[in-house]
Amino acid sequence: MIHSLFLINHSGDIFLEKHWKSVISRSVCDYFFEAREKAVDPENVPPVLQTPHHYLISIYRGKLFFLSVIQTEVAPLFVIEFLHRVADTIQDYFGECSEGIIKDNIVTVYELLEEMLDNGFPLATESNVLKEMIRPPTILRSVVNTLTGSSNVGDTLPTGQLSNVPWRRAGVKYTNNEAYFDVIEEIDAILDKSGTTVFAEIQGVIEACVRLTGMPDLTLSFMNPRLLDDVSFHPCVRFKRWESERVLSFIPPDGNFTLMNYHVSSQNLVAIPVYVKQSISFFETGPCGRLDITIGPKQTMGKTVENMMVTIHMPKAVLNANLTATQGTYTYDLTTKVLVWDIGKLNPQKLPNLRGSLSTQVGVPKPEDNPSLNIDLKIQQLAISGLKVSRLDMYGEKYKPFKGVKYLTKAGKFQVRT
């Protein structure tokens, strides 16, 4: 199925290759480089390329291309998902997925790839199972390793593979039993000039960190489960019970995992936490333009908006910006033409404002495409959709676990048009 994998960095160097069937020469990547050249922006490289003898399916993550070489017709979703799983695993193991970190841990990465795929077929992809076979490096362990010479390779058989719950290993023991759930929601929205919502939806995810002894069986219920439109679960969740009772019943994996993803789409009204008053205009005569942006809270349910940040991709003709901000700082990158205004906490009494003039190139017609504002924000202790966890029960074990739920709202692809 998956014949080979090449990791290619931003500047087009292949810095890792792995072949599961026979060795395929690096020259197969030339087709990819050709497409990369044509696309100008690395993000625009089409994910599937056809060459005379192979298909190249690639994903772009963390400024790296994961390029797989396929010789037969396959299900594209299968391969794309698998490549993401590889990237996820690397991220999970080393904390980030970048060229430097992969090069530093090249041996572990090779081992991981060897375990994840055999003869081109996915073998062990659950991070719990992998972590028992190949232990992830920690600072402490790497110090110990250099002193004692032990390595990150587990030398016992992963027990999880033999338990009848494939995602959980048997015989887990903790002194402190705890289960934490983070409800994180991202608002994807497009607002038009006048502030009306063109499109808005919420992408939610529940991340869990469960450290419980034995084989606990958990049940998580919500105050308002009907809110959720599309849901997708970790394989541990019993789908039948969700369909009949709208509760999440599951035997959790050990450690960190994503319990569920959900969407709240525009059918339900999506609250927009901030409003933006803006005017960006370029004058017909004279090499300048004006910019005036004010941001204020809208539907925040009484919580403070933090980490506000506004990013504007200016038209190419804009040479410089001369602005004053009543709060926060702004930077204008002359080469990429990106204006970033870092506001910080939003104060409802004194609304932050950024205004001033833009100087444009002389002799160039005024830019006709208006830049759009991308907004970043964070609201602690609030799920903007109104989703609330009502209770968490545990069956199957005797002890009393420590439980906690945290809410966080972030801006995803939040964009205001001008």
Place this chain on the structure above:
Amino acid sequence: MPYLGGEDTVRELRRALSNPNVQSDQLRYRNTILKVIRAMSQGVDVSGLFSDMVKACATVDIVQKKLVYVFLCSYAALNPELSLLVINTLRKDCQDPNPMVRSLALRNMTNLRLPSLMEYVEQPLTAGLRDRAACVRRVAVLGWAKLHNLQPNSEIDAAVVNELYSLLRDPDPVVMVNCLRALEEILKEEGGIAINKPITHHLLNRLSDVWGQCEVLRILQRYRPQSEDELFDILSLLDASLVSPHPQVMAATLSLFLSLCSGLPAVSLAALERVRGPLLAACGSVSRELRFTALCHIQLLLRSLPGLMGAHYKRFFCGYAEPAYIKQRKMQVLVELVNDDNVTMLLDELKGYCTDVNTDTAQAAISAIGRIGRSYSDRCLEILTGLLALKQEHITSAVVQTMRDLVWVCPQCSDTVCLALEGCEETLQDSQGRQALLWLLGVYGEQVSSAPYTLEVFIDGVRSEVSLGVKMELLTTTMRLFLCRPAETQDMLGRLLHYCIEEEPDMCVRDQALLYYRLLHCGIEETQKVLQGRRSDPSLGVLIGRPSEPISQWACSFNTLEPLRQGTVETDSTSRGSPEHVTFEPKPNTDLSDTLNFSLTLLLFLGDEKMEEDYMCLEEQIQFPAIPHCSPQSLQAAMQLVNIQTLAFTPPHTLPWRVYLYTHTQHAGDSPHITLILGELLYTGEANQRAVLKKALKGFLSILTTVLHTLSSERK
């Protein structure tokens, strides 16, 4: 990756590896091996260390073993003789009490991929199949597939195949799936693993991890249930995974669903409705590649259920920072979703994309507006004319091309288009755009007052013109304009023909000029007949609002790479190049056919020779028995059986009813002539007698054959 100082590194590593002090110190030995692997990944050629590494293999340290195996598998093919030394250690490891060591040894034994070692590998592999640890069995099963790949032509050992079949019932789900995969590879010649009823139901009830599930579902597509009851049993088992959170499982399930229900369109349609949620969720996924793939598959679904995503059209609005390939797909989807309620919203949205920084995206947006213009022409033309005012090169070019395509389908727009054309020739730079402009000038020459002046500029610059297409288009346009405005154009036509015949180096252009020259000799009426071919027929409606296709048309390409690939080609097949290339016809005498029930007009034969004569003399009309009002689809299907393709047809129940057909033939023999035949089937509606479709087709066929015979005899 070139690595400087590679040789020194290798020398140093060799010294360290063969140093007895290092060898005796576990820690140092392992670290040296680690260095070797690191060097290997940096692209240093460390194959010279092979013999030293083989020695390092014999150790109790499992970590060291793993590292050495990584090395050995990479370089085994270069050192087949030395690899023989490893086999002994590996075989010993296969007896190890630790199952992890056993599986490691077994896997690497098969990963060496040396045909010379096969005889040593077979025995441990057979033992591995009966190992009590599941992880060893997993490796052993796939090992047989690898072994078979090494010597694909060798005899298949029936005993092994039987053993693998019996392991399908293994308690470990991964072993089961691996068995499937191995059998698929080993039995490829015989069409893969044989799927019968017990195996099917066993597999369906034991769907395991995500990846295995996809595999099982794919293989089960070969199974045909024996009864309706069994079919519905299977379908209800599959129902849950149809809304699986994993898009790849969902897609694989739907694919199987569609192949099982090929005889039950209602059930298939219900399945499509059911996957709408998961598909839309995949469209909003974080991974852009996933979003792209989901979009491509939604396009497929829309072919059969145009209304499927109607309410969710906002999901397909483009974000600012999305990659171009996603934006373009989203626009294609948006065009399909347009209706009376959302058209204003959609057009506003698309208008915003027209000024995108990426020129491809901008052009895609413009042609999307053009597509919508086929049903909502006024609003779209307003936007398109507005875009011309921006005076941007790539935008103007795309707009003019879009207008050309639009006018061909909706001739009623021509007035607005002609008004808009004034003055845009200055911004046009690329050949495609200029060709489109020329075509419009030629066809609507009377309505554009400045047409001759625009043409004059082109003709003055013909010497420096590089594009072949523009030159050919220029010739045709000037000829056409000459026919409707002779006084203004005569002089420049003369100059152009003179240049093209006397000086033009390209044969194609020269031939065309010669053709026109001779045509003019035949008299103005003949010329008119050839050049002022029929303009598009307002009632010709094939391209608007395409009818929903049966699911079976695309079911086989669902969840394959097909839908991801075709897109770019598909969108433009109708819009690139002048519409004339589709219907490049001398005017058929339609007025003659009044009395006929059915007439076939052969429009054009494009042979490889005597094109010019063919242009003029081929007009044939043949009578047919009338065809009862049959649906275009059935006609199309019937025609395809005899290799006649339909180009376009008028909607059913309109009169006169027309079908344009074409076919091409290949003359066998020493000279492979290809003849392209275009035909028009016309039904004026005066028929009273009824005849069956078959008869008409037979007639058509016999006529085509006779025509072909005459053609080939002419050649001789």
